[in-house]
Amino acid sequence: MSNSMIIGQYIPGDSFVHRLDPRSKIAIIFFFVIIVFFANSVMSYGLLALFAIGSAATSRIPLTYIMKGLKPVWFLVIFTFLLHLIVTKQGEVLVSILGWEIYEEGLIQGAAISLRFFLLIMVTSLLTFTTTPIEITDAIEELLGPLKKVNFPVHELALMMSISLRFIPTLMQETEKISKAQASRGVDFRTGSFKDRVKAVIPLLVPLFVSAFKRAEELAMAMEARGYQGGEGRTKLRELHLGKSDVYLYIMFILLVIGLFLTRS
Amino acid sequence: MGNTQIEFRNVSFRYQEDMPWVLKDVSFTINNNEWVAMIGHNGSGKSTIAKLMNGLLFPQEGEILVDGQQVTASSVWDIRRKVGMVFQNPDNQFVGTTVRDDVAFGMENHGMARDLMLKRITESLEAVGMNGYERHEPHRLSGGQKQRVAIASVLAVSPQYIILDEATAMLDPKGRKEIMETIREVQSARDLSLVTITHDLLEVTQADRVIVMNGGEIWMEGTPRELFRKKEQLIEIGLDTPFVSKLAEELKGAGLPLTREPLNHQELLEELWTFHSTR
Numbered sequence: 039m040s041n042s043m044i045i046g047q048y049i050p051g052d053s054f055v056h057r058l059d060p061r062s063k064i065a066i067i068f069f070f071v072i073i074v075f076f077a078n079s080v081m082s083y084g085l086l087a088l089f090a091i092g093s094a095a096t097s098r099i100p101l102t103y104i105m106k107g108l109k110p111v112w113f114l115v116i117f118t119f120l121l122h123l124i125v126t127k128q129g130e131v132l133v134s135i136l137g138w139e140i141y142e143e144g145l146i147q148g149a150a151i152s153l154r155f156f157l158l159i160m161v162t163s164l165l166t167f168t169t170t171p172i173e174i175t176d177a178i179e180e181l182l183g184p185l186k187k188v189n190f191p192v193h194e195l196a197l198m199m200s201i202s203l204r205f206i207p208t209l210m211q212e213t214e215k216i217s218k219a220q221a222s223r224g225v226d227f228r229t230g231s232f233k234d235r236v237k238a239v240i241p242l243l244v245p246l247f248v249s250a251f252k253r254a255e256e257l258a259m260a261m262e263a264r265g266y267q268g269g270e271g272r273t274k275l276r277e278l279h280l281g282k283s284d285v286y287l288y289i290m291f292i293l294l295v296i297g298l299f300l301t302r303s
Numbered sequence: 304m305g306n307t308q309i310e311f312r313n314v315s316f317r318y319q320e321d322m323p324w325v326l327k328d329v330s331f332t333i334n335n336n337e338w339v340a341m342i343g344h345n346g347s348g349k350s351t352i353a354k355l356m357n358g359l360l361f362p363q364e365g366e367i368l369v370d371g372q373q374v375t376a377s378s379v380w381d382i383r384r385k386v387g388m389v390f391q392n393p394d395n396q397f398v399g400t401t402v403r404d405d406v407a408f409g410m411e412n413h414g415m416a417r418d419l420m421l422k423r424i425t426e427s428l429e430a431v432g433m434n435g436y437e438r439h440e441p442h443r444l445s446g447g448q449k450q451r452v453a454i455a456s457v458l459a460v461s462p463q464y465i466i467l468d469e470a471t472a473m474l475d476p477k478g479r480k481e482i483m484e485t486i487r488e489v490q491s492a493r494d495l496s497l498v499t500i501t502h503d504l505l506e507v508t509q510a511d512r513v514i515v516m517n518g519g520e521i522w523m524e525g526t527p528r529e530l531f532r533k534k535e536q537l538i539e540i541g542l543d544t545p546f547v548s549k550l551a552e553e554l555k556g557a558g559l560p561l562t563r564e565p566l567n568h569q570e571l572l573e574e575l576w577t578f579h580s581t582r
Contacts, residue, residue, distance in 0.1 A: 204398070204440075208394055208441070253392075253395045256396070260388075263359060264388075265384060272414060273415055273420070274411060275420050
């Protein structure tokens with residue numbers, strides 16, 4: 039049962055995108071998010087879409103997974119599309135439905151905004167598909183490194199993230215155990231009104247919290263016993279390496295930016 | 304070598320001012336390369352002793368010396384490098400997201416170079432028989448395996464002393480056996496002293512020396528064999544004797560002259576067959 043437990047939505051693989059340094063992936067996504075808002079012509083959108091689809095293709099993540107990742111945002115995409123369609127009143131009137139006029143500009147803007155959404159979600163979900171949570175943590179620690187100078191607790195933040203990741207499966211197993219123990223005492227989690235089911239969660243949460251706090255205390259003591267005294271003077275086992283693939287990625291991205299500004303109207 | 308020992312000098316400890324003393328005027332020494340078992344029922348102060356050795360707690364009275372160096376707030380980081388500790392709960396001392404990261408955790412804290420870490424990870428995982436599990440996450444390991452990783456993590460820093468604070472208490476019999484075997488192998492292969500804290504009398508049979516704690520005081524100090532002769536008194540302070548000891552007692556009662564106190568099945572068996580063949 040627990041052997042197949044996967045945290046997050048990482049899909050193991052050995053593609054070009056998988057091999058990229060997580061720092062590069064995060065940095066590129068950061069800049070991609072910015073440049074998406076500079077696109078304003080069909081050609082420029084085309085280039086962005088080409089980049090996103092190209093990345094998805096080289097990651098060899100099945101299309102169905104990517105589509106599943108988009109599922110929770112469908113509503114948002116459609117909602118913004120309709121909002122723009124209805125509210126914008128510029129350009130020519132295309133059609134008039136039940137006395138409500140749909141303008142040309144509304145259609146264009148709605149489509150553009152939805153496309154932006156799509157592209158953003160696609161590249162960010164590619165990050166979580168191809169990068170393990172711990173790699174993302176390491177990358178964040180490295181990328182935020184300069185903030186140490188202004189006393190921002192970068193190391194502590196990264197340690198908190200990695201400990202959370204380590205304890206998610208443990209606490210999930212514990213939740214399962216407690217819910218079985220409570221079910222055997224007659225707590226009903228499945229039937230009854232919504233209110234009843236919320237109430238049934240309380241005998242689950244209280245022991246879970248108690249044990250989580252106890253764990254935290256013991257873990258802190260074990261860490262101290264093993265010589266943990268903060269990030270100062272600490273070395274790291276896990277290392278990140280910039281490779282050839284990263285160079286290709288940066289070249290591609292710079293070309294994309296140049297292309298984008300040439301095709302802007 | 305000189306001062307290679309842990310020494311408790313008239314140590315008294317209590318958690319708070321108005322609370323009763325947990326340890327009362329305790330003095331003992333743990334020598335180089337020695338295996339000392341510390342037993343006592345719950346609340347006898349044995350776990351407090353473990354935390355004092357490692358500088359997780361400091362005594363109100365008396366002093367604790369590790370290799371001649373007093374355990375104080377300023378020396379505590381040196382001490383923790385020398386005195387490794389394995390705790391009771393296998394899950395709550397696993398810091399890393401994988402076996403390899405967890406073994407590295409202590410070394411990272413001590414600022415070791417990466418090359419050395421990689422070498423030590425391989426060595427210490429081999430020492431506990433967990434090589435091949437480097438990339439495993441903790442939830443894919445059994446309790447016994449997690450405790451073996453915990454031992455490997457301590458070994459990686461190459462301490463002179465390892466304290467196992469009820470390290471087998473939460474394991475099933477199989478895991479318990481695994482850990483005891485691992486400990487024995489590690490101790491015979493390396494130059495280090497062991498302190499095992501337990502309330503399981505079966506575990507003390509392998510130790511060189513036993514310290515029995517009762518009510519915050521040292522109740523007895525001696526070899527395991529000496530200990531098992533005091534069956535009635537042991538039961539009085541809430542400790543149960545192992546099955547072999549009880550059986551030997553019964554046999555003696557039934558008129559079988561056993562020459563020595565058997566510590567395990569093998570020894571009892573030898574007693575019996577030599578008795579049988581000399582009769």
